[in-house]
Amino acid sequence: MSNLATYQIGQTTYVDVFNDIPAGTMVRQGSAAGEGKLLLTCAAGDAMFRGRWQNGNPPDGLLPLTVGGKPSGFGVRLFIEEGGSGVKRSFPHDFTRTFNQGDTVRSDQDMVSYEIYRMNGPVEFGNVDAGPIAQSNVDQFGGGLVVFRSMEIYSLIFRRPACSITPETLTQDVHVGSVHLGDFDNPDRATPWKEFRLTVQECQEPVGMIASFTFGTAADADSSVPDLFSLRGGPANVALEIGDNRKSTIKPGVPARLNALGTGEDFVFNVRMRGTNPSVGGGQFRRPVTVLVNFM
Structure with missing residues (x-):
């Protein structure tokens, strides 16, 4: 040898x-x-x-x-x-x-x-x-x-095979509704939550996997309440709050980790407006928020 x-x-x-x-x-x-x-x-x-x-x-x-x-x-x-x-x-x-x-x-x-x-x-x-x-x-x-x-x-x-979210739910418009200034007159100083969903396009082996959702970046934070998303020229002293399915706040640029779901199932999120300072102003707004999804 x-x-x-x-x-x-x-x-x-x-x-x-x-x-x-x-x-x-x-x-x-x-x-x-x-x-x-x-x-x-x-x-x-x-x-x-x-x-x-x-x-x-x-x-x-x-x-x-x-x-x-x-x-x-x-x-x-x-x-x-x-x-x-x-x-x-x-x-x-x-x-x-x-x-x-x-x-x-x-x-x-x-x-x-x-x-x-x-x-x-x-x-x-x-x-x-x-x-x-x-x-x-x-x-x-x-x-x-x-x-x-x-x-x-x-x-x-x-x-595990790769998982994905349907393109149409990643690019959807979420309507938070028309509200009156009096709708902020509550302990949270916030409007009612509006639900939106991100649908799983394909995920054959979700058990044991984590889906990480990151909405926006730290630069999107409101200057008065950093946990919220600024409206950038919208109504004065109003910001946008995004929450998970339990309505727990998801901060700008901070990943929210959830158990992965199977093909065709929905991740449920919520959104509402919140007052950031005593005097809430009127007006309209359209606020783009990017979302990054990682399956791990």
């Missing part, structure tokens, strides 16, 4: 997955090529070569993958084509080769390929546990085995 060839299964590879993928569905395939190394120098005669899983012999040649030690809901099949032979072998496998004295085995045209399939059970999202999963070995002249190839999980990540 001259060198150990290492083949990386996943090189910062993201696989978007979700629980409703039917068992048996292939979700990813890839390959890793040899690096042109001299691996073995051989004695004359026959030698038995083997491809083996690192631990155990999984059923149907499908090795379950784990995330944080838990079953991920996916498994991997491995294949190897050695030296550009055109013969593609699945793991596990055995075959015999005959050599002349001094013949070599190199990795120049080796190709290790893999296929990832959905298995039964819930999906575990995150980084697949790294490390060796399979090897190639051969009988050593004089007895014993030589391991000369190692197939290893490197950086393979099962990722």
Whole structure:
């Protein structure tokens, strides 16, 4: 043996997955090529070569993958084509080769390929546990085995599908209503709340995710009451208040974090006008407020 060839299964590879993928569905395939190394120098005669899983012999040649030690809901099949032979072998496998004295085995045209399939059970999202999963070995002249190839999980990540909000609800107009100055005559010095909704366009795996909503920036804050949005030329001593579904104030530029919702569901928010100083003035206003949504 001259060198150990290492083949990386996943090189910062993201696989978007979700629980409703039917068992048996292939979700990813890839390959890793040899690096042109001299691996073995051989004695004359026959030698038995083997491809083996690192631990155990999984059923149907499908090795379950784990995330944080838990079953991920996916498994991997491995294949190897050695030296550009055109013969593609699945793991596990055995075959015999005959050599002349001094013949070599190199990795120049080796190709290790893999296929990832959905298995039964819930999906575990995150980084697949790294490390060796399979090897190639051969009988050593004089007895014993030589391991000369190692197939290893490197950086393979099962990722939730991306989530989104419908464009029409992100660009909607919210009418806060027509009010009289007397409508501010209450302990909150505020008009009634008006509800608006942001609808989830797609989110297949909301459980465990957080949706972060940021309305405006700190520059949008009212100079007298920073928790509110200034009206910028609207009625004097009046500001805009945005609240979540519980009508808790969302400050300008400060993220509000909520549990993610599934496709077609609505995030409910509220908005109203509030007096900021004793003398509330009249007038009309139109106040754009940007919203940034991040799913984490």
